[in-house]
Amino acid sequence: MKKAQLKNKIDVANKRKKADLVIRHASIVNVFTKTLTTGDVAISDGVIVGIGDYEGNEEIDATGKFIAPGLIDAHVHIESSMVTPQQFSQVVLPHGVTTVITDPHEIANVSGTAGLEFMLKDAESAMLDIKMMLPSCVPATPFENAGARLSAEDLIPFVGRDSVLGLAEVMDFPAVLQGDDAMLDKLLLSRQIDGHASGLADNDINVYGTAGILTDHECVTKEEMIARIERGLYVMLREGSVAKDLHALLEGVTEQNAQRCLFCTDDKHLDDLIEEGSVDYNVRTAIRYGINPITAISMATLNAAQCFGLHQKGAIAPGYDADFVLLDNLEDFAIAEVYKGGQLAAKDGRYVGAVQEDSDASAVRDTVRLADLSIVDLQIPMDISTTAHVIGIQPKKLITEHLIEEVPVANGSFISNTTSGHLKIAVIERHRATGNIGLGIIKGLGLQNGAIATTVAHDSHNIIVVGTNDDDMLAAINALQQLQGGLVVVQNGEVLASLSLPIAGLMSGDPFTLVYEQLKTIDKSLLQIGAPPHFNAFLTLSFMSLPVIPHLKLTDRGLFDVASFRHISVSVPVHDTIQMPENG
Numbered sequence: 001m002k003k004a005q006l007k008n009k010i011d012v013a014n015k016r017k018k019a020d021l022v023i024r025h026a027s028i029v030n031v032f033t034k035t036l037t038t039g040d041v042a043i044s045d046g047v048i049v050g051i052g053d054y055e056g057n058e059e060i061d062a063t064g065k066f067i068a069p070g071l072i073d074a075h076v077h078i079e080s081s082m083v084t085p086q087q088f089s090q091v092v093l094p095h096g097v098t099t100v101i102t103d104p105h106e107i108a109n110v111s112g113t114a115g116l117e118f119m120l121k122d123a124e125s126a127m128l129d130i131k132m133m134l135p136s137c138v139p140a141t142p143f144e145n146a147g148a149r150l151s152a153e154d155l156i157p158f159v160g161r162d163s164v165l166g167l168a169e170v171m172d173f174p175a176v177l178q179g180d181d182a183m184l185d186k187l188l189l190s191r192q193i194d195g196h197a198s199g200l201a202d203n204d205i206n207v208y209g210t211a212g213i214l215t216d217h218e219c220v221t222k223e224e225m226i227a228r229i230e231r232g233l234y235v236m237l238r239e240g241s242v243a244k245d246l247h248a249l250l251e252g253v254t255e256q257n258a259q260r261c262l263f264c265t266d267d268k269h270l271d272d273l274i275e276e277g278s279v280d281y282n283v284r285t286a287i288r289y290g291i292n293p294i295t296a297i298s299m300a301t302l303n304a305a306q307c308f309g310l311h312q313k314g315a316i317a318p319g320y321d322a323d324f325v326l327l328d329n330l331e332d333f334a335i336a337e338v339y340k341g342g343q344l345a346a347k348d349g350r351y352v353g354a355v356q357e358d359s360d361a362s363a364v365r366d367t368v369r370l371a372d373l374s375i376v377d378l379q380i381p382m383d384i385s386t387t388a389h390v391i392g393i394q395p396k397k398l399i400t401e402h403l404i405e406e407v408p409v410a411n412g413s414f415i416s417n418t419t420s421g422h423l424k425i426a427v428i429e430r431h432r433a434t435g436n437i438g439l440g441i442i443k444g445l446g447l448q449n450g451a452i453a454t455t456v457a458h459d460s461h462n463i464i465v466v467g468t469n470d471d472d473m474l475a476a477i478n479a480l481q482q483l484q485g486g487l488v489v490v491q492n493g494e495v496l497a498s499l500s501l502p503i504a505g506l507m508s509g510d511p512f513t514l515v516y517e518q519l520k521t522i523d524k525s526l527l528q529i530g531a532p533p534h535f536n537a538f539l540t541l542s543f544m545s546l547p548v549i550p551h552l553k554l555t556d557r558g559l560f561d562v563a564s565f566r567h568i569s570v571s572v573p574v575h576d577t578i579q580m581p582e583n584g
Helices: 001-014 085-095 105-124 152-158 171-176 182-187 203-212 221-230 246-249 270-275 279-289 291-297 302-307 470-483 513-526 539-542
Strands: 020-022 028-031 035-036 040-045 047-052 056-061 066-069 071-076 097-100 129-134 163-172 193-195 233-237 262-266 324-329 334-340 343-347 388-391 401-406 420-428 437-443 449-456 462-466 486-491 494-500 550-557 558-561 566-568
Touching: 001 040, 001 047, 028 221, 028 291, 028 558, 040 270, 071 233, 071 262, 071 279, 071 302, 085 105, 085 270, 085 279, 085 334, 085 343, 085 513, 105 129, 105 152, 105 539, 129 152, 152 182, 163 182, 171 182, 171 203, 203 221, 221 233, 221 246, 233 246, 246 279, 262 279, 262 291, 262 302, 270 513, 291 302, 388 550, 388 558, 401 550, 420 470, 420 550, 437 550, 437 558, 449 470, 449 539, 462 470, 462 539, 470 486, 470 494, 486 513, 494 513
Parallel strands: 020 056, 028 066, 071 097, 097 129, 129 163, 163 193, 233 262, 388 437
Antiparallel strands: 020 040, 028 035, 040 047, 066 324, 324 334, 334 343, 388 401, 420 437, 420 462, 449 462, 449 486, 486 494, 550 558, 558 566
16 A cells, blocks of 8 residues: 555545545444444545544435445355356355455366466456465375376465465365375465365364364364364355255354354355355355344354455454445345445446456367267276166265165166166366276266266366266267367257356356356256256266265276275175175
């Protein structure tokens, strides 16, 4: 800040000059005292400079309304919205979100540092305040092939940039536990480190805390949440498109521990952001659950700001950024207007801020590179045994079941069967045309015919495809290569619907409104091939290749048992004693 700017703000605060903007007569949500207070809110140079009795060059009468801090999404992967940061900004600002903490590890797994540069550059011109955590695990584990590898040395040039806050979710817990040198180098890059403590026991949390990890967004029970809070971690209550943990975790929130609780979306689809909302949905849900409205708002504002050291965000108070929402109703968190830096960003649910030119994405395009592939490559031999390890879907959850079941076999190979629910799934390496193909069997996805395929496959984002027959699976793979990434639905060899995501195979360069329309067409085609209507098959499929979430997953190197942290064969040998896994 320049001296002249500081003097001007002091003059306005001291009433020697008029404020740029004054909000009059609104009830102020005070997140420090957890009360409602009164007074004019004076704004100058994008910063709140006073609360009291002020005059402004522009004055807004907010009688009957409430003024609350702009919301902060504490952990989000923008790529999961399938639009660029600029377009994402236009989607979430109408929902009262003025700041997000993003981890661009999705695009980093595809395009490395070029992906990070693209996200930083595109975010610069967005009205939304986009803060970045540097990806800690690219790839997430050594058991898969991603498009890039990022070491501590690769990340150093990004440390210290204004929008970079620290190190993103540390998913490779074994590397932390063992004190791996490469992991230690990354942990030493920053004092602000996010965690990923899925399924970790209490002593594992001790290790995380000792390593300097401050947060966890993977809790699924109130017991897990309390154990982490007791050990000093901040817990993010997540409500995404697949991982919906909010209701279970709200059971553990009390007035005594709420200050260690934040809200996040993690991975949320564009249509869900538009129709359901971002962390504003979390706030409304918490209020309906019985949490005091001001406590719920504090969890989405001041708590997140304090966790990430954003000392000028998260409150309506002098010296804080003028990021705020005007609410018609506190109990329903009904948003009338959203302001970013004292400028109107959204009104009545519509973005009204400036629209910038698209950033150059040439460095993160043309990322789908496949080796030659035929039907033969999709065969799962089962010459002796018909018993197999099967990935069991749990709708609207990231965690899968590790099933051991009799599966249909014909001519010495597994065949998909819609009656039994067993379908073939494949993960195909798409970054360097290595020819790696992981094959497995999945149950519970519910397709009745055809195939679906996508390049959105966390975290390495290889092609993942599932189908009722090999011909449609192969057609879907070929369609993705032609699109250079995206989502496709195939039936009888024909593409019923598709969404092109040419930016790293993860994002579209089109306006979010057009992408939304295409997603609706995808939804209709899923129903046409018999996908269940109560959960999104594509969203569920995209997490089946994530080997850091229990219990059984599939990478381009094969079927992966998360419990033993190793690859296993699909077929269970007949001479082995069949023992069901613990979850099973």
